[in-house]
Amino acid sequence: MQYKFSSLAQNLKASEIRELLKYKNIPGMISLGGGMPHPSSFPVSDIMEITDDLLKREGREILQYGTTEGYEMLRVELSKFLKDTENIDCTKDDIVLSAGSQQALYAISKIMVTPGEEVITESPTYIGTITAFLANGTVMRGVQMDEEGLITELLEEKIKNMLSKGKPPKFIYVIPTFQNPSGRTLSLERRKHLLEIASRYQIPIIEDNPYGELRYSGQKLPSLKSMDTSGLVTYMGTFSKILTPGLRVGFTVAPREVVSKMNLLKQATNLATNTLAEAIAGEYLKRGLVKKNMPRVVQMYREKRDTMLAALSENFGEDATWSHPDGGMFLWLQLDSRINTTKMLPRALENKVAYVSGYSFYPDNPEYNTMRLNFTYADNDQIVTAIERLSKVVGQEAMMAK
Amino acid sequence: MQYKFSSLAQNLKASEIRELLKYKNIPGMISLGGGMPHPSSFPVSDIMEITDDLLKREGREILQYGTTEGYEMLRVELSKFLKDTENIDCTKDDIVLSAGSQQALYAISKIMVTPGEEVITESPTYIGTITAFLANGTVMRGVQMDEEGLITELLEEKIKNMLSKGKPPKFIYVIPTFQNPSGRTLSLERRKHLLEIASRYQIPIIEDNPYGELRYSGQKLPSLKSMDTSGLVTYMGTFSKILTPGLRVGFTVAPREVVSKMNLLKQATNLATNTLAEAIAGEYLKRGLVKKNMPRVVQMYREKRDTMLAALSENFGEDATWSHPDGGMFLWLQLDSRINTTKMLPRALENKVAYVSGYSFYPDNPEYNTMRLNFTYADNDQIVTAIERLSKVVGQEAMMAK
Numbered sequence: 001m002q003y004k005f006s007s008l009a010q011n012l013k014a015s016e017i018r019e020l021l022k023y024k025n026i027p028g029m030i031s032l033g034g035g036m037p038h039p040s041s042f043p044v045s046d047i048m049e050i051t052d053d054l055l056k057r058e059g060r061e062i063l064q065y066g067t068t069e070g071y072e073m074l075r076v077e078l079s080k081f082l083k084d085t086e087n088i089d090c091t092k093d094d095i096v097l098s099a100g101s102q103q104a105l106y107a108i109s110k111i112m113v114t115p116g117e118e119v120i121t122e123s124p125t126y127i128g129t130i131t132a133f134l135a136n137g138t139v140m141r142g143v144q145m146d147e148e149g150l151i152t153e154l155l156e157e158k159i160k161n162m163l164s165k166g167k168p169p170k171f172i173y174v175i176p177t178f179q180n181p182s183g184r185t186l187s188l189e190r191r192k193h194l195l196e197i198a199s200r201y202q203i204p205i206i207e208d209n210p211y212g213e214l215r216y217s218g219q220k221l222p223s224l225k226s227m228d229t230s231g232l233v234t235y236m237g238t239f240s241k242i243l244t245p246g247l248r249v250g251f252t253v254a255p256r257e258v259v260s261k262m263n264l265l266k267q268a269t270n271l272a273t274n275t276l277a278e279a280i281a282g283e284y285l286k287r288g289l290v291k292k293n294m295p296r297v298v299q300m301y302r303e304k305r306d307t308m309l310a311a312l313s314e315n316f317g318e319d320a321t322w323s324h325p326d327g328g329m330f331l332w333l334q335l336d337s338r339i340n341t342t343k344m345l346p347r348a349l350e351n352k353v354a355y356v357s358g359y360s361f362y363p364d365n366p367e368y369n370t371m372r373l374n375f376t377y378a379d380n381d382q383i384v385t386a387i388e389r390l391s392k393v394v395g396q397e398a399m400m401a402k
Numbered sequence: 403m404q405y406k407f408s409s410l411a412q413n414l415k416a417s418e419i420r421e422l423l424k425y426k427n428i429p430g431m432i433s434l435g436g437g438m439p440h441p442s443s444f445p446v447s448d449i450m451e452i453t454d455d456l457l458k459r460e461g462r463e464i465l466q467y468g469t470t471e472g473y474e475m476l477r478v479e480l481s482k483f484l485k486d487t488e489n490i491d492c493t494k495d496d497i498v499l500s501a502g503s504q505q506a507l508y509a510i511s512k513i514m515v516t517p518g519e520e521v522i523t524e525s526p527t528y529i530g531t532i533t534a535f536l537a538n539g540t541v542m543r544g545v546q547m548d549e550e551g552l553i554t555e556l557l558e559e560k561i562k563n564m565l566s567k568g569k570p571p572k573f574i575y576v577i578p579t580f581q582n583p584s585g586r587t588l589s590l591e592r593r594k595h596l597l598e599i600a601s602r603y604q605i606p607i608i609e610d611n612p613y614g615e616l617r618y619s620g621q622k623l624p625s626l627k628s629m630d631t632s633g634l635v636t637y638m639g640t641f642s643k644i645l646t647p648g649l650r651v652g653f654t655v656a657p658r659e660v661v662s663k664m665n666l667l668k669q670a671t672n673l674a675t676n677t678l679a680e681a682i683a684g685e686y687l688k689r690g691l692v693k694k695n696m697p698r699v700v701q702m703y704r705e706k707r708d709t710m711l712a713a714l715s716e717n718f719g720e721d722a723t724w725s726h727p728d729g730g731m732f733l734w735l736q737l738d739s740r741i742n743t744t745k746m747l748p749r750a751l752e753n754k755v756a757y758v759s760g761y762s763f764y765p766d767n768p769e770y771n772t773m774r775l776n777f778t779y780a781d782n783d784q785i786v787t788a789i790e791r792l793s794k795v796v797g798q799e800a801m802m803a804k
Binding site for chain 2: 001002003004005006007008009012013014015034036037039040042044047048051052055056059060061062063064065066099100102103106110111112113114117128131132134135170202204230231232240244245246247248255257258261264265267268269270271272273274275276277
């Protein structure tokens, strides 16, 4: 049998991160590549207790098909949690649950963008977003960032440019806080400017905030959604970083008509999400366990971040620059412009250190001398060793480039 | 903010089943509408024990991000289970797990069919399949059924007709055993004929088998996948009927290149599925609990089926015909051709009985005098009362039609 796939499927490619997984089990390999929480952050015994209670109390209900919107109690608890942590005013009916935030990213592009239409993202941006958008034929235009995040002056230029070509952006997708991959945070001034521009040109904003609760320094900034007075912002979050990623529970807070379209699409793509997982997440919020457990996780990650920053200062010279994230899971390393981090990767793997080359994170116009480093998964001493190995590999590469 | 949705989203419509949910909570309403297992079929205490053991033993692993293919142990156990129950030879690498079989239905259409291309389904067919395929712009052509299932002579005519129009079918989607909505089972002779035709014209078959373990009478027939010698058949199954639907665990056994494309798409749509749920399903198989628990469920559903068949004989005259399913969850009622079951539905709801009108189940060329009746969810006495109410409503409708 000779299979003839759809034009989409013919273009699907495995991501570099996925390919890296092959090397994960080589003895001695230290990976700064993935984006995984540290397993010791998982509140296993809380989850055991909650699951047991839930199955005893309402086993038959939470094992039955759920509604498409998702488990009601979780949506109610989320509306309180979002008011408390992000000053977002919403009710359960403004929320749709998803199988991880990946599903929400796929869905938002699918309902907002007809294949071939264009959207704006930060450049670089989250690789999972690029994958989700590409699977819908969505065309991405990147806007550059600096240490204060997305450069909003360039955003406006980009919009004007797209409008002049008859290709109005269908939305602006941003990760304003501890961005993946850059670790950067959009400043308050720029948040205001972004909203002002979006409002002036009437372009919806998709605010993705998976890392908001992982702040290690600096002052909390308001979410775009909390500053939005005219229904411009769709806000996405996940339990992957405040509970565990294996449960696959994500959520979207959006204007009612967006919620309604997302629910209709969810009917087609997966009918309903996992009620047991949603009930566990709901109960976890209800019992106030995020507040109880996050300080320990934040303390652990803060140390890891500081360890990586110190190791970078120790090992890298003037040719390299890197971001200094106030939170999240990643920092962004920029090397001598002659170094191609994709070509360098096999040598890094030989030296038992893995990273994701920056190339994969660009929505368009990629740069080749950048990489993303994760600091939450490896242990502190592994982080030190990994950065030493990396600097050795980069040093050799720089010698050869000269 | 004025939202402009994608052309797809503008066409998404709520399904009738979804709309029916509104009436679910009216006191005294008996629903034969949904397709839900009876909650007493859920092995709650087994699930409690398994979950507790799993979290104790490997909590940190099963709460972390899973791989895209899905939890390895479950895929290994599934390959044994499928050999045992369906005589399907496969290894873990031939299997991809999905968030319920709904996700697999969406994915198979997305990877095989470029929007506007055509596929063949039974007519009528599962409403969730229609929804999933429509969300990808897949055009469906229906082939009629009789009491032996899909009429394979008509299938060949349809294929020839499509080929002559330059629209070769990308695949043939069938639910050969206890079909949803008709309850019919494809005979052995027709199974052979279907495979012979698919092989001759080199058209892949998608075999959806959610109900295989729910047999109440008659002899087990071989799955198409077990009869396939040339990589024609992609087989789909689910834990929704042998464990619980709330866990959202489905699976697809397919030729390697199809598995590979499905995994790439899964990266884009939801990254990975729920590892906890997959581990629970895996352990459930490993402990041999399907074999232990299903006889009780089968006995319960057999009684419900017999109750409904008896009530139909009791209450309906010569103007109505219905299928006599050997298993599954549904039977199909055909009324006097002057009766429109969609228009009749509000009157049925007034009389506190719900069904899904047949209209929604047709991939093309709908009939209006049919309906699907579910017999697994309501209790036996409710089934009797519901059929009495229904016959009263149909009787009134027939009077008015004269």
